[in-house]
Amino acid sequence: MPTNTRLETPRLILRRYELSEAQRMCDLLADGTVAALVPGWPENMTPEQMQAMIKEDHEQDEKGVASHLGIELKKTGELIGVAKLVHVVPEHKHGGFGYWIGTEYRSKGYMTEAVKAAVKHWFETFDFVRMIAHHMQGNDASGKVLLNAGFKEEGTFRKHVAHRGKYVDAIFYGILREELKY
């Protein structure tokens, strides 16, 4: 699977993130707000651990079982977040994805812009019939991103994710290929 994807939106470029960006990713994640909202996300990663994770992400992308896209802000050339397709089910032609962005870049519409471009690309590349995403109960900003990108809320999976010693409800969203309006 080609890993030289480069998608352009008015304000962003979506492209592979590199090992050399491990420190930047650590800096973006340092305040712990992503780990607080994404179940299973490791806290306080060292640059070495981040490099190992990036290497794994590249390997999965090369095998065609995932697609990890760094989100670069055009005006500065800096990485500001990630959108990642991590659950590809070829036999049912559907895929699930996640995303995060550094705190100082939030509520500017960047993730909505990135998700629209990424979802369109993934539908085309993987020939999906449907795509899904979910967030923990209470992560309303994440839900807004999905609704803004044309997803429909499809239901609540009760106590679906283990997070910090509790089982938390997850809200699921989906979009069908024919519903994609962008």
Ligand SMILES: CC(C)(COP(=O)(O)OP(=O)(O)OC[C@H]1O[C@@H](n2cnc3c(N)ncnc32)[C@H](O)[C@@H]1OP(=O)(O)O)[C@@H](O)C(=O)NCCC(=O)NCCS
């Ligand atoms: C969720 C996240 C990716 C959103 O990124 P973003 O770039 O801020 O998203 P956008 O600016 O495109 O859209 C955010 C929307 O949520 C709204 N919003 C922001 N904070 C909110 C809150 N606390 N409650 C409700 N809505 C909120 C914004 O107003 C905006 O909606 P609008 O465009 O209709 O006004 C970002 O907050 C993040 O990285 N959070 C931590 C990691 C995470 O939660 N990842 C998703 C896991 S499922």
